[in-house]
Amino acid sequence: MTGSVRRFTTDNARVRKQANDQSERDSERTKHEQDETLTCPECGSESLVSDSEHGETVCDDCGLVVEEDEIDRGPEWRAFNSSEKDQKSRVGAPTTNMMHDKGLSTNIGWQNKDAYGRSLSSRQREKMQRLRTWNERFRTRDSKERNLKQALGEIDRMASALGLPDNVRETASVIYRRALNDDLLPGRSIEGVATSSLYAAARMAGTPRSLDEITNVSRVEKDEIARTYRYVVRELKLEIQPADPEQYVPRFASDLGLADETERRARQLLKTAKKQGVHSGKSPVGLAAAAVYAASLLTNDKVTQNEVSEVANISEVTIRNRYHELLEAEEQIQTP
DNA sequence: ATGGTTTTTACTGCGTC
DNA sequence: GACGCGGTAAAAACCAT
Numbered sequence: 001m002t003g004s005v006r007r008f009t010t011d012n013a014r015v016r017k018q019a020n021d022q023s024e025r026d027s028e029r030t031k032h033e034q035d036e037t038l039t040c041p042e043c044g045s046e047s048l049v050s051d052s053e054h055g056e057t058v059c060d061d062c063g064l065v066v067e068e069d070e071i072d073r074g075p076e077w078r079a080f081n082s083s084e085k086d087q088k089s090r091v092g093a094p095t096t097n098m099m100h101d102k103g104l105s106t107n108i109g110w111q112n113k114d115a116y117g118r119s120l121s122s123r124q125r126e127k128m129q130r131l132r133t134w135n136e137r138f139r140t141r142d143s144k145e146r147n148l149k150q151a152l153g154e155i156d157r158m159a160s161a162l163g164l165p166d167n168v169r170e171t172a173s174v175i176y177r178r179a180l181n182d183d184l185l186p187g188r189s190i191e192g193v194a195t196s197s198l199y200a201a202a203r204m205a206g207t208p209r210s211l212d213e214i215t216n217v218s219r220v221e222k223d224e225i226a227r228t229y230r231y232v233v234r235e236l237k238l239e240i241q242p243a244d245p246e247q248y249v250p251r252f253a254s255d256l257g258l259a260d261e262t263e264r265r266a267r268q269l270l271k272t273a274k275k276q277g278v279h280s281g282k283s284p285v286g287l288a289a290a291a292v293y294a295a296s297l298l299t300n301d302k303v304t305q306n307e308v309s310e311v312a313n314i315s316e317v318t319i320r321n322r323y324h325e326l327l328e329a330e331e332q333i334q335t336p
Numbered sequence: 337a338t339g340g341t342t343t344t345t346a347c348t349g350c351g352t353c
Numbered sequence: 354g355a356c357g358c359g360g361t362a363a364a365a366a367c368c369a370t
């Protein structure tokens with residue numbers, strides 16, 4: 001309601017201004033937009049006038065041009081009579097960011113009155129009721145849009161915090177959209193689903209982040225993320241293989257400032273471990289961490305268990321247990 | 337809910353710098 | 354004495370059923 005009031009006032013203002021334009025266009029000097037009068041630095045008179053047609057600010061008394069090349073914010077079209085002005089005018093209510101749609105959607109008043117305040121006939125009343133219903137339906141679609149926008153913002157934020165590349169964000173957005181379209185949202189938080197989408201996307205892209213890392217940058221609890229993640233994966237039938245420990249290796253290695261050689265060695269350890277089937281059931285992160293540690297020993301590129309446990313978010317005990325297994329597997333393959 | 341497996345927590349002892 | 358490391362037992366977390 002307030003929107004429509006504002007629309008009229010702005011419209012009228014614009015129309016008045018155009019009327020000014022028109023009447024004074026014929027007389028050589030145009031003089032409009034009186035609202036912007038300042039003091040002239042040359043003659044001191046208060047008659048600086050911005051001339052939007054020529055893009056200048058000019059002193060009306062002495063003729064000093066104060067500013068040039070400003071932007072003409074007036075209409076780019078010309079009208080020759082008032083009905084044409086109405087036709088060509090494209091201005092509406094000012095937009096505001098406070099409303100999700102910037103105030104551009106339509107409201108239908110709740111009162112059963114017409115524009116003159118008279119009550120409507122019962123047929124008209126029914127019609128309006130139907131219109132309200134439909135309008136509301138469209139608006140709920142709008143609400144999905146808004147929802148989406150917020151979620152995408154959230155995904156973007158978390159992705160940058162985790163240093164995930166654009167294609168992962170892209171995938172995450174797609175997953176989220178699908179979740180939204182399949183009505184997976186009701187009963188779950190936007191953030192939860194957004195986080196889960198990102199988690200899934202990261203894993204699908206082969207640059208997995210552990211649930212803990214994800215939790216750190218999300219506003220949602222770990223449990224909820226895990227729950228929502230499982231749900232989304234199941235409902236959307238996403239095919240996500242268990243994370244490959246090798247995928248964590250480069251990140252850990254670079255966080256620890258290890259040489260390429262060490263990184264390669266860690267990979268190799270994991271490969272042989274895989275062949276031996278030592279890895280099943282164990283946490284991939286733990287395995288990766290252990291491999292990095294073991295490799296650092298083998299290549300004399302020493303890091304402590306503590307350091308590895310820090311960057312991998314895994315306990316030292318787990319590293320110890322795993323890296324023994326890794327080394328055993330390595331031995332067995334050398335002496336069959 | 338339960339039971340089996342894995343991970344974590346907390347603590348201890350040993351060796352080295 | 355602090356630190357790195359290894360080991361252990363019990364608690365907690367996780368997962369499939």
